Amino acid sequence: xxxxxxxxxxxxxxxxxxxxxxxxxxxxxxxxxxxxxxxxxxxxxxxxxxxxxxxxxxxxxxxxxxxxxxxxxxxxxxxxxxxxxxxxxxxxxxxxxxxxxxxxxxxxxxxxxxxxxxxxxxxxxxxxxxxxxxxxxxxxxxxxxxxxxxxxxxxxxxxxxxxxxxxxxxxxxxxxxxxxxxxxxxxxxxxxxxxxxxxxxxxxxxxxxxxxxxxxxxxxxxxxxxxxxxxxxxxxxxxxxxxxxxxxxxxxxxxxxxxxxxxxxxxxxxxxxxxxxxxxxxxxxxxxxxxxxxxxxxxxxxxxxxxxxxxxxxxxxxxxxxxxxxxx
Numbered sequence: 001x002x003x004x005x006x007x008x009x010x011x012x013x014x015x016x017x018x019x020x021x022x023x024x025x026x027x028x029x030x031x032x033x034x035x036x037x038x039x040x041x042x043x044x045x046x047x048x049x050x051x052x053x054x055x056x057x058x059x060x061x062x063x064x065x066x067x068x069x070x071x072x073x074x075x076x077x078x079x080x081x082x083x084x085x086x087x088x089x090x091x092x093x094x095x096x097x098x099x100x101x102x103x104x105x106x107x108x109x110x111x112x113x114x115x116x117x118x119x120x121x122x123x124x125x126x127x128x129x130x131x132x133x134x135x136x137x138x139x140x141x142x143x144x145x146x147x148x149x150x151x152x153x154x155x156x157x158x159x160x161x162x163x164x165x166x167x168x169x170x171x172x173x174x175x176x177x178x179x180x181x182x183x184x185x186x187x188x189x190x191x192x193x194x195x196x197x198x199x200x201x202x203x204x205x206x207x208x209x210x211x212x213x214x215x216x217x218x219x220x221x222x223x224x225x226x227x228x229x230x231x232x233x234x235x236x237x238x239x240x241x242x243x244x245x246x247x248x249x250x251x252x253x254x255x256x257x258x259x260x261x262x263x264x265x266x267x268x269x270x271x272x273x274x275x276x277x278x279x280x281x282x283x284x285x286x287x288x289x290x291x292x293x294x295x296x297x298x299x300x301x302x303x304x305x306x307x308x309x310x311x312x313x314x315x316x317x318x319x320x321x322x323x324x325x326x327x328x
Contacts, residue, residue: 046268048228048241048268049267049275050270051240051274052078052086052245054074054086055088055090056088056093056246056247057093057094058093059096062197067102078109083271084109084110084273086150086242086272087106089103089113089142090119090120094142104146107147111272112272113143113148114153115136115139117136117139122156123159123162123166123291124157124159124289129169152181152182153174153182154182154184159290160290161289180282181281184242185239185293186241186295187313189314192316193250194216194251196323197249197328213254213257216258217258220243221262227293230305245258280294280298285298287300292311293314296313
């Protein structure tokens, strides 16, 4: 399973049931799970901080959920905490008139509009530096009109180059263009949980979303605990974190539950702009192949955490057996 393939076989599979009713009922109350790596904190101890970053806003979603409803749900969840997220825009997914409406709603709400390339190419594959650079620049016209355009670039699939030449040349281009890398510190496979839910709904349109919501919450808390502790072990301090989520049906339906679960587990939500001010985001690991979570890359660079790192850091292959065992 290739990492973060949203619009491939899954959407083809569900297209045949696009007229089926989508789940619209109220979700059962969630009992948040305490993150195992975060001890109970007194009011005098600062909670670990994290921001929401969302990749790949798009006009086509799974099931009968339409983008205006998804937009409204996600933006409402963020507004309930008075939070400003960073939205990483892949141009090909929104390059039509409806796309400008989608992005304008985020811009007007004060969220950062950031560059995620135009075509979502994997820079650790056959894609050359020249082609990747052109694709990056092509996406500039997509995000240029927005007041809250922010000069942060996130690599598709978090892949930053498979050779030192590709890695360093594109980093130099970003610097020349005034950009910084919009790093993820807490990586996860929310895209895969959503993909499996979409497959289930394609076959059983009335299937419950609840088990996928519960799995997603547990998965995100587990990954947050891992990267939180790894960051402390590598850098000797608690950095501000950025959580990677994707613009999809599952997150649109359950983001309020995700946010509540993190709060119960001891985390504090902050604006993405504040998180990216942490000096850790200025670091440029020299790993090859380059990329993954910033925390993962910094740990790999030291050579001291091989027993705790896997490659890629996150992928559906790690979640597949667990979800199958649960019948999901």
